[in-house]
Amino acid sequence: MNIILFDRPEVELPLPPSDPRARHILDTLRRKPGEPFEVGIINGPRGQAKLRATNSPSLKLDFEWTAEPLPPPPLHLIIGLPRPQTARDILRDATTLGVAAIHFVRTEKGEPSYASSSLWQSGEWRRHLITGASQAFSTQLPVVQSSQTLAEAVATLPATNRIVLDNYESAEVLSKCAFAANQPVTIAIGSERGWSSGERNFFRDQQFTFAHLGTRVLRTETAVVAALTLVKAKLGWL
Structure with a gap:
């Protein structure tokens, strides 16, 4: 974690010793009372926190907020719903790179059972967003x-x-596509089996430009990282 993130109500409460953030503060950062470390409120400001001296096993923290978050770049992803492990990678890495929203959609060639995975049913997906934001030293989570x-x-x-x-x-090729300046970007990437002919016709009707990433066929999670990197570099959003 390059920054430790909290939901806003959590900053008023002690941090239980079993919480992974407590272990990170004590065992990885090796912070002692009074020593600062980087923290943030999810979708809120960044700042620093310090441990209070206490005999309690729970950690009590004092927070000081210093910087409001920058908005994410206006990048929107449409992803054909992939297998859960692939979705986990996309949630984490797209958040690290910085996007406004990720839309996982049901597709004609996709596997319907992926939608009922515990990843989505249990709320686990949000944990991967937080991991990605923590890596990026950011507090901003995309809409999913x-x-x-x-x-x-x-x-x-x-x-x-x-x-x-x-x-x-x-x-x-995507790197040669023309983009209207200062306007949002939507990138649609299919699932493992790609788009159907009907979906391709739908994209044409909706004024999507067709592009590719080269002659090699990439895994979905790799294509997401490559596409975001190319578009952000082209538009100066890095």
């Missing part, structure tokens, strides 16, 4: 949707700079 149809997701997203990655019917 996990059960929309493709049409429902597209209907909520900006109409500018729409890109769909497809290895079969795209003629242009």
Whole structure:
């Protein structure tokens, strides 16, 4: 953790010794009472905290907030709902790189059972966002949707700079795509089996530009990192 994140109500409460953040403070950072470390409120300010001297096994912290968060870049992802482990990687790494929203959508070639995974049903998905934000020294978590149809997701997203990655019917490499300046970007990436012909027609109707990442077919989680990196570099959002 490059920053330890808290939900706002937690800053008023002692940190139990079993909490992984307590172990990180004591065992990894090796902080003693009065020594500062970096903290943040999820979707709120950053600052520093110090341990109070106490005989209690729970950690009592004093917080000082110094910096309001910068908004995430206006990048939106549409991802064909992948297997749970792939989704975990995407949640973490897309948050680390910085996006406004991730829409995991049901697709014609996708596996329907992935939507009922404990990742989504238990709320585990949010933990991976926090891990990604902690790595990035950020407090900002993207908005996440996990059960929309493709049409429902597209209907909520900006109409500018729409890109769909497809290895079969795209003629242009993503790094050479033109983008309207100072406008949000949406990137659609299929699941393991890719997009159907019907979904490709839908993207055309919705004014998406077809692009690819090169001649090699990438895993979904790798394509997400590559696409975000290319677009952010091209637009100066790094």
